[in-house]
Amino acid sequence: MRKVLQQLGKYKRSTFLCISLTTLEVIMEILMPFVTSIIIDRGLEAGNLPVVYRYGALMVLMAFLSLVFGATAGKNAASAASGLSANLREAIYANIQTFSFSNIDKFSVPGLVTRMTTDITNVQNAFMMIVRVAVRAPLNLIFSFVMCLIISPRLSVMFLIAVIFLVAVIGIIMVVTLKIFRQVFRKYDDLNASVQENVTAIRVVKAFVREEHENIKFSKASKTLYDLSVKAEGLLAFNNPAMMVAVYFCIISVSWLGAKFIVGGSMTTGELTSLFSYVMSLLMSLMMLSMVVVMISMSLASIRRISEVLSEEADLKDPENPIEEITDGRVDFNHVNFSYKHGSGKNALSDIDLHIKSGETVGVIGGTGAGKSSLVNLICRLYDVDEGSVCVGGVDVRRYDTEVLRNQVSVVLQKNTLFSGSILDNLRWGNPDAAEEECIEACKAACADEFIEKMPGGYHARIERGGANVSGGQKQRLCIARALLKKPKILILDDSTSAVDTATDASIRAAFRTMIPGTTKIIIAQRISSVQSADRILVLDDGKVDAFDTHENLLKSNAIYQEIYTSQMEGGGDFDQPA
Known part of the structure; x- marks a missing residue:
């Protein structure tokens, strides 16, 4: 986790700003039911309209401030989450460039692609939810519970029972699903490997009429991923029923006991009204927390996989004082x-x-x-x-x-690789500063000039990705010319x-x-x-x-x-x- 969060960089400011603004948004929302109870008890029941107008205007102002704080917090959350994902991709890509072949073999190419796409997207979504919802929900829950204690300590015990029940259920679900999600992301690697292999070798597949065989192989990989995902999501589905049990328990308890307290004179109508608001706010916070738990369950597996790549050190390292010159070709x-x-x-x-x-x-x-x-x-x-x-x-x-x-x-x-771009672009991989005359000279030595001159555009002709528009022999001669340019x-x-x-x-x-x-x-x-x-x-x-x-x-x-x-x-x- 620490390795991933270190990549926040300059977006730490947006993160802390989002947390601060979310806190202010929650405070505004928590105070509004309290103001409502004052309007009911001191204004409506007492027939005091100036109180209604005064506190009504205060509620409008608080609602407006809550809206401003929430919108600004959302913007900063999006900036921080997108910035984190961008930094993570850059950090992983930069670290991959240092890898030796043995490091690449350890993770596999499809595995690295999955980490840079699916896993980072999961982390981005989870981070955005954490800085918004995971900050908002606990604050809302704590402040709501404090207000409930202020209004009626006896009724607050009911909320505590509901919270303990939900925490136990969510904890069990999280432990089990985390193990399944780890398997899910490994299967994503297998699925990507199957797609990559098939698309790369599509000419061979069609030449040997093996489309059906490849379809069956892909279907098996997809079915395994489907079964694991259904298993995980099936367990996560218990969140909502558990949540509804807690909601109904709280509503029935507050309605029954609150009515008794009003009749007994120990609670006012305004206090019961605000108490219902705080109950719903508290329960909604729990529901949001359960959603956060689901997202964290998925993202923890992704965070672990991303951290593996970020923590991987290249097998081949330069010495402390490397030699900078090669005397001859012995x-x-x-x-x-x-x-x-x-x-x-x-x-x-x-x-x-x-x-x-x-x-x-x-x-x-x-x-x-x-x-x-x-x-x-x-x-x-x-x-x-x-x-x-x-x-x-x-x-x-x-x-x-x-x-x-x-x-x-x-x-x-043995495996010659060309990149999309002009012939000159590909040749200059050997020497970025090579003049066109040097490139032509190298191509003559590699016997590549004869076919280049026949191509539309000559040395400025475009090479498609992977050298798809040149033959195997032409590709080899271009790669030899590219090597010669390094002198x-x-x-x-x-x-x-x-x-x-x-x-x-x-x-x-x-x-x-x-x-x-x-x-x-x-x-x-x-x-x-x-x-x-x-x-x-x-x-x-x-x-x-x-x-x-x-x-x-x-x-x-x-x-x-x-x-x-x-x-x-x-x-x-x-x-x-x-x-």
Whole structure:
């Protein structure tokens, strides 16, 4: 709770102003029945019209002030609640930007989306109700009860019995529903995951005619959420019957005992009239409090989930005095062990001892799951090693400023991502200050200029979200050009030419040799033709180094490399290879 409320920031003033104005509004409302009793007893029954006029005018003024205080309090409550939700979204988003991949995996993308939308909306609604209703209702209840005690201490005992009954019922409901709401929000995560997966892969779903299967899967997730929501709301429905029992008990008690007291002369008609007003005010306050309890029950689960994200610290942190400069593109793996789940006992990489010279071109090849992507993820410190060290420029990557390291280690990942905007906007992700001529030069090196010039608008042509209006090969070439604009000391291509033909692949590699000769190039590929011209080739098998040598030597001595070469070159694996 404290973590969430810390995000109020500049909206604390609106919050306290709302509370103050609500208090004044309640005071005005509480005094009006008291003035009514004076009008009845001293004015109407005594036939004293000046008293009626005087106190009547006072009531009009009090009603007007109550209206002004209430409206201003409502405006400040809306400002504070909306400001809190905006600050929470910004705080969560800012913290997510610091997360490593392992932090993201812990929460999942749909889970984070639910926290930033559904959960924050729940907190916003609850906060607005708390600063208005949760302040107004207790004050109204306390002041009403005090006035009841002043008018008739004996009748006030009846209200106390009703309050104790309602507090007991509401407390039991709150404890039970809070557990259910925690499950409800976890199911929201599952539902969002199902929607995200389906929409993202809609082309695959339609290609395999799996719409019915996806509908059934979504219906199951939706039905589970429905059942839990019905269970929670069914328990909350007991609020109203309990409330009505308390209301009827108080009305019958006051009517019966009040009539006896008037007949006995211990109470006036005006006092009984004002007492009825205070009874209804007291009971309405209890009803509002029960609504607040319902909202708090829902929001507590959301607050806990939001606090988890706000409290989460990134697994990867910069050292106190980080190194701000990378001297060259040397890469050294010193007996590295790495697993995605620390302590699981299953390593993705085991005892990797590898040394790459600055400016060297290294190919990486191996079967699926051999650890190729895991290896390069450690160079730019997307993950940290379990044992050993990874050094760039002779320095452990954990000693660098992360931003400096990633600016000098440019990665084109397996999954290429483009963002909505122009081609130039996407290219400048690599270098925000790059001139258009630099962008064109990078695109020529990546063999992307040939298709860009054919697009309407050329380099100013719009890319749709996710690069939906360009092919897989075009997307890969744009991502390579984007990486080149960073002018990195190390360039990593993680199977990022798999969607281009071998002739274009060869042209890209030739451009690398002339355009960035001093850059260390690490090329992960499935095709032998993509790596055979490299200075050395690393063969990985089950997360271990099987061999690290030149193409010629590997053909003579390494069984895995010989098998891959034979299956591709002699078996005609590369149908688009030029004759």
